[in-house]
Amino acid sequence: MTGKLLSIRGLTKAYPGVVANSDVSFEIEPGEVHALLGENGAGKSTLVKMIYGLVKPDSGDMVLQGREYTPAEPQAARAAGVAMVFQHFSLFDALNVAENVALGMANPPKTSELAAKITSVSEQYGLPLDPWKIVGDLSAGERQRVEIIRCLLQDPKLLIMDEPTSVLTPQEVEILFATLRKLKAEGTSILYISHKLEEIRALCDEATILRLGKKVATCTPRETTAAQMAELMVGSELHRPERAVTVPGAVRLALRGLSVKSPGQFGTSLKDISLEVRAGEVLGLAGVAGNGQDELLAALAGEILAKPGMVVLDGTEIGAKGPGVRRKMGLLTGPEERLGHAAAPNMSLTENALLTGAEREGLMQNGFLKWGKAKSFAEAIIKRFDVRTPGPETAARALSGGNLQKFVIGREVMQRPDVLVVNQPTWGVDASAAAVIRQALLDLAVGGAAIVVISQDLDELMEVADNFAALNEGRLSEIRPAKGLSMEEIGLMMGGAHGLEVAHV
Amino acid sequence: MLTLEKRPQPSKALSYITPVLAVIVTMIAGGLLFAALGKDPIVAIRTIFWEPLFGEFASYYRPQLLVKGGPLILIALGLSLGFRAGIWNIGAEGQYIIGAICGAGVALAFYPLEAWYIFPLMVIAGALGGWAWAMIPALLKVKFGTNEILVSLMLVYVAEQLLASMALGVMKNPQGYGFPGSRNLQQYPSAFNNELIAGTGMHWGVAAAFIAAIFSYVLLNRHILGFQIRLTGEAPRAARFSGVKPARLVLICMGSAGALAGLAGMFEVAGPSGQISINFNVGYGFTAIIVAFLGRLHPVGIIFAGLLMALTYIGGDAAQSRLQLPAAAIQMVQGMLLFFLLAVDVLTNYRIKLTKREVA
Numbered sequence: 001m002t003g004k005l006l007s008i009r010g011l012t013k014a015y016p017g018v019v020a021n022s023d024v025s026f027e028i029e030p031g032e033v034h035a036l037l038g039e040n041g042a043g044k045s046t047l048v049k050m051i052y053g054l055v056k057p058d059s060g061d062m063v064l065q066g067r068e069y070t071p072a073e074p075q076a077a078r079a080a081g082v083a084m085v086f087q088h089f090s091l092f093d094a095l096n097v098a099e100n101v102a103l104g105m106a107n108p109p110k111t112s113e114l115a116a117k118i119t120s121v122s123e124q125y126g127l128p129l130d131p132w133k134i135v136g137d138l139s140a141g142e143r144q145r146v147e148i149i150r151c152l153l154q155d156p157k158l159l160i161m162d163e164p165t166s167v168l169t170p171q172e173v174e175i176l177f178a179t180l181r182k183l184k185a186e187g188t189s190i191l192y193i194s195h196k197l198e199e200i201r202a203l204c205d206e207a208t209i210l211r212l213g214k215k216v217a218t219c220t221p222r223e224t225t226a227a228q229m230a231e232l233m234v235g236s237e238l239h240r241p242e243r244a245v246t247v248p249g250a251v252r253l254a255l256r257g258l259s260v261k262s263p264g265q266f267g268t269s270l271k272d273i274s275l276e277v278r279a280g281e282v283l284g285l286a287g288v289a290g291n292g293q294d295e296l297l298a299a300l301a302g303e304i305l306a307k308p309g310m311v312v313l314d315g316t317e318i319g320a321k322g323p324g325v326r327r328k329m330g331l332l333t334g335p336e337e338r339l340g341h342a343a344a345p346n347m348s349l350t351e352n353a354l355l356t357g358a359e360r361e362g363l364m365q366n367g368f369l370k371w372g373k374a375k376s377f378a379e380a381i382i383k384r385f386d387v388r389t390p391g392p393e394t395a396a397r398a399l400s401g402g403n404l405q406k407f408v409i410g411r412e413v414m415q416r417p418d419v420l421v422v423n424q425p426t427w428g429v430d431a432s433a434a435a436v437i438r439q440a441l442l443d444l445a446v447g448g449a450a451i452v453v454i455s456q457d458l459d460e461l462m463e464v465a466d467n468f469a470a471l472n473e474g475r476l477s478e479i480r481p482a483k484g485l486s487m488e489e490i491g492l493m494m495g496g497a498h499g500l501e502v503a504h505v
Numbered sequence: 506m507l508t509l510e511k512r513p514q515p516s517k518a519l520s521y522i523t524p525v526l527a528v529i530v531t532m533i534a535g536g537l538l539f540a541a542l543g544k545d546p547i548v549a550i551r552t553i554f555w556e557p558l559f560g561e562f563a564s565y566y567r568p569q570l571l572v573k574g575g576p577l578i579l580i581a582l583g584l585s586l587g588f589r590a591g592i593w594n595i596g597a598e599g600q601y602i603i604g605a606i607c608g609a610g611v612a613l614a615f616y617p618l619e620a621w622y623i624f625p626l627m628v629i630a631g632a633l634g635g636w637a638w639a640m641i642p643a644l645l646k647v648k649f650g651t652n653e654i655l656v657s658l659m660l661v662y663v664a665e666q667l668l669a670s671m672a673l674g675v676m677k678n679p680q681g682y683g684f685p686g687s688r689n690l691q692q693y694p695s696a697f698n699n700e701l702i703a704g705t706g707m708h709w710g711v712a713a714a715f716i717a718a719i720f721s722y723v724l725l726n727r728h729i730l731g732f733q734i735r736l737t738g739e740a741p742r743a744a745r746f747s748g749v750k751p752a753r754l755v756l757i758c759m760g761s762a763g764a765l766a767g768l769a770g771m772f773e774v775a776g777p778s779g780q781i782s783i784n785f786n787v788g789y790g791f792t793a794i795i796v797a798f799l800g801r802l803h804p805v806g807i808i809f810a811g812l813l814m815a816l817t818y819i820g821g822d823a824a825q826s827r828l829q830l831p832a833a834a835i836q837m838v839q840g841m842l843l844f845f846l847l848a849v850d851v852l853t854n855y856r857i858k859l860t861k862r863e864v865a
Contacts, residue, residue: 301746302748303745303746322748322750323745323746323747323748324748325748327748333746335746337742340740340742340743341740341742341743341746342743342746343740343743344736344739344740344743344744345739345740346514346515346739346740347735347736347739347740351732351736354732355736355743355746355747356746356747358729358732364729367728367729367730368727368728368729369727369728369729369732371727394514395513395514395515397513397514398513398514
């Protein structure tokens with residue numbers, strides 16, 4: 001085992017009813033950026049959790065630097081030189097950067113020493129970060145830097161990064177990549193998990209492709225086209241959503257100077273947002289997470305109330321009306337958080353179908369529920385959006401993220417909305433299902449509905465949107481036609497790279 | 506090493522089994538407690554759980570099952586609505602007392618007039634009284650965001666003081682030779698909540714409990730309001746997204762719990778108890794909290810749980826008089842029931858896994 005940093009041989013992990021990884025083997029060289037590629041549910045997360053000591057493999061073994069490597073817990077993995085940056089950060093909003101970093105250490109030094117160290121590491125790797133800032137005030141990109149620096153302080157030999165770019169602006173992605181290249185030059189290996197093919201082509205030396213828990217291919221990303229990799233990942237040719245050309249009709253949804261305070265302490269208040277969406281139009285709203293997306297959706301759904309004239313639906317002022325009234329009038333919404341917001345985790349799919357469908361689908365009469373009809377409605381959603389589940393009596397939390405997403409978006413689409421607003425509609429959904437959802441959104445637009453898609457996936461927005469704007473700290477950029485926008489321009493609309501100035505202090 | 510693994514969805518079967526399991530574990534732990542007190546545990550457990558139903562004096566005890574179970578079920582049904590929605594009305598005892606005072610107040614105001622409409626008026630007054638008492642914490646919560654647990658609980662003590670002042674003052678029986686307590690409504694035919702079928706313990710309050718159980722069942726399973734109550738308890742954010750108005754739900758749940766507790770108090774004062782007295786309330790309002798959870802917040806379950814809890818009251822009395830068990834020991838057994846239920850409840854959502862701890 002000379003030369004190899006990490007060899008993985010025949011790792012297998014099964015959960016009740018599903019084999020997450022089956023006999024996966026690959027090797028990582030020192031100083032190599034290795035991509036782990038696959039759709040959601042392909043088993044990427046389970047695999048890296050095994051490497052990081054969070055999950056125990058059923059069989060198979062790993063060799064790290066020539067020695068057998070069986071981490072029982074993340075601490076053992078870290079001690080062996082394996083660090084991981086998670087997709088979801090584990091930071092405390094109310095503490096500052098240095099305090100957060102100290103929390104992850106066994107024997108933290110004095111805060112001032114640690115702060116000096118953080119500053120030096122952040123300068124060394126071009127990751128601008130102020131150790132005294134409160135984490136609650138940081139952008140998503142800056143939070144990620146906290147996590148990366150936390151890892152770098154341990155001087156890792158292998159750095160695992162789980163979908164690191166999903167929360168970054170294009171400019172921030174560039175900064176991150178520069179850092180990763182620098183690490184690579186110093187001999188640190190990186191295991192890079194993503195489904196964004198162009199990124200992998202730009203960054204990675206080798207790629208292992210997983211499908212349904214099995215390794216299906218390896219390739220050298222620089223020599224493989226994105227389309228080829230996509231095919232390997234999905235296993236078949238990908239259907240790209242198409243749309244008939246429509247002439248925009250009358251204005252269906254208008255926001256006029258919408259300003260509301262965020263209900264949460266670290267939320268983002270909306271500031272003077274104005275926009276119009278016409279029948280047949282898809283408006284795409286980009287933005288790094290935490291820039292007011294949740295609040296905008298809540299203000300449109302009626303969970304946050306505004307002044308009547310701030311939200312206008314088909315000429316009627318509805319800013320002060322609650323969710324039920326808006327739904328009845330044809331304004332439907334799909335929030336980002338599936339469990340607990342769009343769906344009740346412990347309730348069945350039938351009950352979750354009732355959650356928004358009771359009124360429009362005629363699932364009740366004089367307040368009395370028609371369970372038979374609700375069940376048929378749930379079954380119809382399951383059928384049309386190919387939701388993989390034993391049946392409508394299954395609890396929502398038993399579904400995988402992608403399948404539940406298909407269900408909650410499908411539930412709104414099937415109610416024939418006049419205006420549909422969705423936040424992260426294909427988050428965590430595999431590529432073919434994402435295509436189905438996007439196609440459904442486009443079909444609605446062709447049918448005369450106005451669609452607002454809020455998403456952090458720029459490729460998705462470019463695919464479906466007619467017009468494009470970005471949310472940045474609760475403000476909306478100007479709205480421009482999506483066609484012909486360059487990544488550079490989009491990045492600037494999203495607010496460029498947060499916190500770049502800090503680096504020059 | 507034992508570890509808990511979350512189930513993909515709650516086990517239906519276990520949610521029915523765990524209450525039974527809790528009862529069994531309570532019997533065992535209760536037995537240990539009695540043994541520690543120097544009593545024969547088998548005899549004690551049999552006296553509490555078996556004799557009242559099938560023993561020598563069962564014909565005397567059995568009607569008591571309905572007499573004691575009726576108010577427990579009635580109150581627990583009301584509480585279960587709020588508990589399902591995450592609204593914690595702990596003050597049913599106070600609402601029960603106020604319902605009794607209002608119901609008895611109507612009767613005493615009409616005394617000695619005999620008329621058919623007196624009893625219905627008492628029913629309405631009892632429900633309204635309990636409802637109004639529950640509206641205090643409800644409105645405070647909705648308007649000012651106060652904690653309904655604290656406010657409703659504190660109002661119990663206010664209600665108890667009010668009860669004492671009534672028994673000693675306004676409502677005191679003028680022909681009672683100065684003893685505290687009102688006229689006995691059992692001797693006032695128009696107000697007397699007598700047994701509907703002699704010798705069964707079945708009175709209007711028990712009938713009301715069963716009617717309420719049916720209503721509650723239909724509400725929770727067939728009506729949008731019940732759906733909203735369950736949804737709010739399961740996922741408050743999803744409920745708001747769905748269009749549920751939290752304030753409205755607080756008022757409805759607290760109000761109906763108060764009204765049902767008030768009814769229970771009124772039926773009690775007009776029937777088994779007969780009069781407003783200082784020690785009129787015996788803790789039904791608090792025990793009903795146990796009943797509600799023991800019955801899985803489900804109407805049918807609550808009926809069974811109410812009867813079971815009534816059994817521990819009756820059997821507890823018997824054990825006190827026959828075995829000289831202290832009253833506190835009986836209350837501990839009742840408390841254990843809830844304690845063990847919550848403990849074994851973990852099993853509906855988690856399964857126990859035996860794992861070997863490996864060293865890295």
